[in-house]
Amino acid sequence: MSNVELDVLRGRLDEINGQLLELISERAKIVQEIGVVKEKQGVPKFDPEREKKMLDQLVASNKGPFTNGTIRSLFKQIFSASLDLQSDEHKKTLLVARKSHKEDTVIVLPGDVTVGGSSSLMVAGPCSVESELQTRTVAAALQKAGVRVMRGGAFKPRTSPYDFQGLGMDGLRILREAANDYGLLTISEIVDPRHIEESLDYVDIIQIGARNMHNFELLKAVGEVNKPVLLKRGLAATLDEFIHAAEYIMSRGNTQIMLIERGIRTYEKATRNTLDISAVPILKQECHLPVLVDVTHSTGRKDILIPCAKAALAAGADGIMVEVHPDPATALSDAAQQLNIDEFNTFFNEVKASGLYR
Numbered sequence: 001m002s003n004v005e006l007d008v009l010r011g012r013l014d015e016i017n018g019q020l021l022e023l024i025s026e027r028a029k030i031v032q033e034i035g036v037v038k039e040k041q042g043v044p045k046f047d048p049e050r051e052k053k054m055l056d057q058l059v060a061s062n063k064g065p066f067t068n069g070t071i072r073s074l075f076k077q078i079f080s081a082s083l084d085l086q087s088d089e090h091k092k093t094l095l096v097a098r099k100s101h102k103e104d105t106v107i108v109l110p111g112d113v114t115v116g117g118s119s120s121l122m123v124a125g126p127c128s129v130e131s132e133l134q135t136r137t138v139a140a141a142l143q144k145a146g147v148r149v150m151r152g153g154a155f156k157p158r159t160s161p162y163d164f165q166g167l168g169m170d171g172l173r174i175l176r177e178a179a180n181d182y183g184l185l186t187i188s189e190i191v192d193p194r195h196i197e198e199s200l201d202y203v204d205i206i207q208i209g210a211r212n213m214h215n216f217e218l219l220k221a222v223g224e225v226n227k228p229v230l231l232k233r234g235l236a237a238t239l240d241e242f243i244h245a246a247e248y249i250m251s252r253g254n255t256q257i258m259l260i261e262r263g264i265r266t267y268e269k270a271t272r273n274t275l276d277i278s279a280v281p282i283l284k285q286e287c288h289l290p291v292l293v294d295v296t297h298s299t300g301r302k303d304i305l306i307p308c309a310k311a312a313l314a315a316g317a318d319g320i321m322v323e324v325h326p327d328p329a330t331a332l333s334d335a336a337q338q339l340n341i342d343e344f345n346t347f348f349n350e351v352k353a354s355g356l357y358r
């Protein structure tokens with residue numbers, strides 16, 4: 001075949017490519033319209049029966065030279081791209097999506113403590129509120145270190161029902177009183193919608209734990225109160241599920257949401273969970289919400305908290321959460337992974353010295 005013949009044939013292909021592009025783009029616009037209709041109807045985007053029907057029609061009309069299998073494969077890719085388009089379109093409309101809110105959300109806590117703004121946030125405190133003495137000892141140390149937000153669990157979702165379950169409302173009271181005396185804000189996990197109203201007097205931030213990221217009734221309930229919420233990523237939650245969990249909260253009116261990456265469950269045993277550092281830039285890109293990283297629960301180890309915190313901040317995290325206990329060896333939960341006060345001070349000083357902590 002001469003070059004001239006080749007060029008002529010390629011010229012025809014270029015024309016057909018252009019026609020195909022026009023047709024595929026026109027098809028995509030219709031797919032987007034269908035996506036909007038499905039969203040309004042609340043029906044799933046994926047419709048396997050519809051796809052099968054179209055493939056069967058196409059194969060029945062196929063006169064070659066592509067085999068039926070190739071035709072099916074080509075159109076399945078078009079259908080898959082169509083679903084992605086519908087999903088992306090849906091994400092565009094999410095209230096938490098960056099596409100619907102270009103600027104970073106900055107949450108202003110009492111005392112002008114900001115989350116998601118120009119400064120990093122350190123959240124520290126015991127896994128569980130165990131006693132007044134324990135909590136006040138940590139509060140004093142945190143105040144001295146310049147930490148503004150103290151965490152402390154009062155309702156503890158534990159793997160075993162025989163493990164320490166937390167002090168409940170008494171725990172929240174102890175946390176609040178200690179925080180008040182040392183000029184700190186409080187964050188604590190709420191696990192039951194019935195506790196939300198009463199907890200509002202004790203917490204400055206409601207934490208939704210990893211195991212409750214899929215508890216949609218709890219998400220809706222905290223979405224209806226005017227209180228900042230820290231939403232933890234589920235143990236095996238995809239980022240898409242995590243983002244939609246935040247959407248559950250925001251869709252009810254509460255816009256003060258911060259996300260926290262706390263590690264995901266993988267096959268790796270060297271750490272308690274696998275800290276998914278890539279989640280930080282992805283969440284910052286996909287959403288306008290502040291993103292924190294829980295280095296304690298993700299790693300389950302003390303010896304790698306400093307590099308993990310630095311990595312989190314370098315990846316764009318707006319803050320770090322870490323567990324601190326006066327005497328971790330005697331802690332009623334997470335004994336192995338809590339820092340004592342000296343260890344915390346070293347940790348915090350190293351993180352600040354990195355220049356990554358704003």
Ligand SMILES: O=C(O)C(=O)C[C@]1(C(=O)O)C=C[C@@H](O)C=C1
Nearest residue numbers: 034045046047050051079082083
């Ligand atoms: O017809 C629909 O319901 C669509 O959403 C469109 C479409 C398509 O690309 O044709 C896309 C995804 C579905 O799984 C089925 C079909």
